Amino acid sequence: MPPAVVLLSGGLDSATTLAIAREDGFDPIALSFRYGQRHATELEFAARVARAAGVQRHVVVDIDLRPFGGSALTTDAPVPKHDRAEEIGGGIPITYVPARNTIFLSFALALAETAGARDIYIGVNALDYSGYPDCRADYLEAFERMANLATRAGVEGARLRIRAPLLHLTKKAIIERGLALGVDYALTRSCYDPLPTGESCGRCDACLLRRRGFAQAGTTDPIPYAAP
Amino acid sequence: MPPAVVLLSGGLDSATTLAIAREDGFDPIALSFRYGQRHATELEFAARVARAAGVQRHVVVDIDLRPFGGSALTTDAPVPKHDRAEEIGGGIPITYVPARNTIFLSFALALAETAGARDIYIGVNALDYSGYPDCRADYLEAFERMANLATRAGVEGARLRIRAPLLHLTKKAIIERGLALGVDYALTRSCYDPLPTGESCGRCDACLLRRRGFAQAGTTDPIPYAAP
Numbered sequence: 373m374p375p376a377v378v379l380l381s382g383g384l385d386s387a388t389t390l391a392i393a394r395e396d397g398f399d400p401i402a403l404s405f406r407y408g409q410r411h412a413t414e415l416e417f418a419a420r421v422a423r424a425a426g427v428q429r430h431v432v433v434d435i436d437l438r439p440f441g442g443s444a445l446t447t448d449a450p451v452p453k454h455d456r457a458e459e460i461g462g463g464i465p466i467t468y469v470p471a472r473n474t475i476f477l478s479f480a481l482a483l484a485e486t487a488g489a490r491d492i493y494i495g496v497n498a499l500d501y502s503g504y505p506d507c508r509a510d511y512l513e514a515f516e517r518m519a520n521l522a523t524r525a526g527v528e529g530a531r532l533r534i535r536a537p538l539l540h541l542t543k544k545a546i547i548e549r550g551l552a553l554g555v556d557y558a559l560t561r562s563c564y565d566p567l568p569t570g571e572s573c574g575r576c577d578a579c580l581l582r583r584r585g586f587a588q589a590g591t592t593d594p595i596p597y598a599a600p
Numbered sequence: 601m602p603p604a605v606v607l608l609s610g611g612l613d614s615a616t617t618l619a620i621a622r623e624d625g626f627d628p629i630a631l632s633f634r635y636g637q638r639h640a641t642e643l644e645f646a647a648r649v650a651r652a653a654g655v656q657r658h659v660v661v662d663i664d665l666r667p668f669g670g671s672a673l674t675t676d677a678p679v680p681k682h683d684r685a686e687e688i689g690g691g692i693p694i695t696y697v698p699a700r701n702t703i704f705l706s707f708a709l710a711l712a713e714t715a716g717a718r719d720i721y722i723g724v725n726a727l728d729y730s731g732y733p734d735c736r737a738d739y740l741e742a743f744e745r746m747a748n749l750a751t752r753a754g755v756e757g758a759r760l761r762i763r764a765p766l767l768h769l770t771k772k773a774i775i776e777r778g779l780a781l782g783v784d785y786a787l788t789r790s791c792y793d794p795l796p797t798g799e800s801c802g803r804c805d806a807c808l809l810r811r812r813g814f815a816q817a818g819t820t821d822p823i824p825y826a827a828p
Contacts, residue, residue: 471710478706482699486668511749518742
């Protein structure tokens, strides 16, 4: 099986993406980041998800995005909370981390190049998402084009692909797809602002979108929440 | 003066680029990386160059590219040596660091976004260079296009620019330009494989291209070399 680099956060979307990469016939190399996120506990879940999926190589890269500031996920600025997913506003929210997906994909590109992989999976989706600019199809296409000019593989005629299999799926559809592929969502966490107890807050954008997805899929989210 | 992010390595090219950014009317924010390079001493020179240029903010980001391997600059693989610049071969050399400029520019993009800068300077040049894929005009244009889709500024209609003022200059022309702008090249280092004494080796690609540039410019390179 050819190798593929899979960005793995420990969340629902990337766990599903990992299962899809396997289903597509790749040998996944998982790549996670310790970037100063307040929800760094997600890395433990990333390790569990990788183990459950039989991943042979899981690379965790340390980078520190905190000196840049500008995001509620890497500073002490409060994470916005709502009561219902429908209340999530338009525009780019404060949880947006400047250039985060670009930085993550750039490291994935370096790893792909050294591991001989031509495929990079990322679990972004453009429906039921938070309005981040770096989760859109035209952004991913532009990154792929740049990647093919940036690297040895691109110069030598190999074709690098950025694969975002969740891009046009609703959260409901993502969950249904993952369950069909045997993903154990009890091993995943999505919360931007988990409690010291380990419970997810239940009211940040990520929790609300996740819980609505499970409700719409007619199944139970197996993880603990603080808010009902 | 509007801010601009300037990638600063401590080498001749980026010191010249910094002087050009100032000349262009920007207030430069310098950005350097500790990335596991064997010539990490270049960071001391980056700090001196920034100080001499009156830079107010110099951000040094720690990232570790060593786990990825694949380059003589981040592993113990020997750095190729030659006697003359004309012996530098075609193709991509072992000193190429996979996706390095893409990673550096991605961090520059994050910093630009949080600092309110719309301009990023990078000192790559496509003449008298080592054949790296990520030093070419079409790569830089593709990065700029991607950057404008990736970020809040791009979405909101601001135009981000990747500026590479050395791209089409020979090393000779770069040195002449820098001298005219008052760059003190004694504060810079270019060697991929400096000696413990601090001397530049004089025979790696970077040394040979630099020395030929000074010779062609009809002036003396003020830094110490081990090889004559």
